Amino acid sequence: MINVTKTYLPDINKYNKYTEQIFNSGWLTNNGELVQTLQKRLCEYLGVKNLLLVTNGTIALQIAYKLLGLSGQVITSPFSFVATTSSLVWENLKPVFADIDQATFNIDPENIAAKINKNTSAILPVHVFGNPCDVETIESIAKSYDLKVIYDAAHCFGVKYKGKSVLEYGDVSTISFHATKLFHTIEGGALIIRDDELYEKAKTLINFGLSNGDILNVGINAKMNEFSAAMGLCVLDDMEKIISERERVWKRYQEAFLGKLKLQKMNTDALLNHHYFPVVFSSTGCLLKTVEQLNKQQIFPRRYFYPSLDSVTYVPSEVKCEISNAIAGRILCLPIYVGLSTAEQDNIIKIITDNI
């Protein structure tokens, strides 16, 4: 069976050594040694200053909203994983959707300003499939209207923009370290926080609002445990291999489908991580027919992102985002992971080519 992704598992002996270390110390969570080590190594690897590990990418978003004191409405992209929107609703914030750009699949800055009103407190763009947004334009809009910016950078492990980590943009960027992501800690995530004081405050938010035994503010429990950190330390050792293997698969798809299917237009100022390979079919019918043929051979790509989040029932959305709905109805993410053989990939390419 071939799925859209396959969780990367590191050398089990290396993981077991960490497990023994955890058993010997008896320290399983609460900012343990491995969490601290991973946090430091990730800052170095990614080239970021203030990174805080948490239990998943969704709670990272929720903590970012609390940390920045958001209220009222937040302008966001309808073309994302459901957590981008549901985390806002969960925190009693109202998502207001600005439609995406049909080529990059990212929020179109031209659509943002029209959605701003006196109740708007922030912009929450998504670097879709690790493709950096137009960060300069978004920053200038935020500055002129005095809004916070949070990037859902769940897909951006190792992505650089103009030579600098894309995670350094916005007041906060959040990332997911779920098992299906490029780099993972089984479940996990992080916040990357621009302001040093807010970084210190975030450390209390993830730990019940506690600091040195005092209760400073309202908090939640979002602490990463040592077993997750151990997985992260093992996977981090293998990043070069993980990224180069995916790049090989990515380039083969690119060669096969360029000019035949609509592909995502990537930011030319970016160093990419080749996390996903999305293709857009000419119609939903063509997509469904192709998926059926792939499924017959036990190949299971994913309709990702689908549906467009402005159609989610718990978000009353006055105006439909036409471009997001049009792309969501026709997009498919193809299998891409370490260990996908060239023969397997060529079979996928053949089935798709025969159906378009």
Ligand SMILES: *Cc1c(COP(=O)(O)O)cnc(C)c1O
């Ligand atoms: C995976 C993902 C999340 C959620 O991350 P979890 O770690 O699974 O909670 C949020 N946003 C996007 C765009 C994602 O792909």
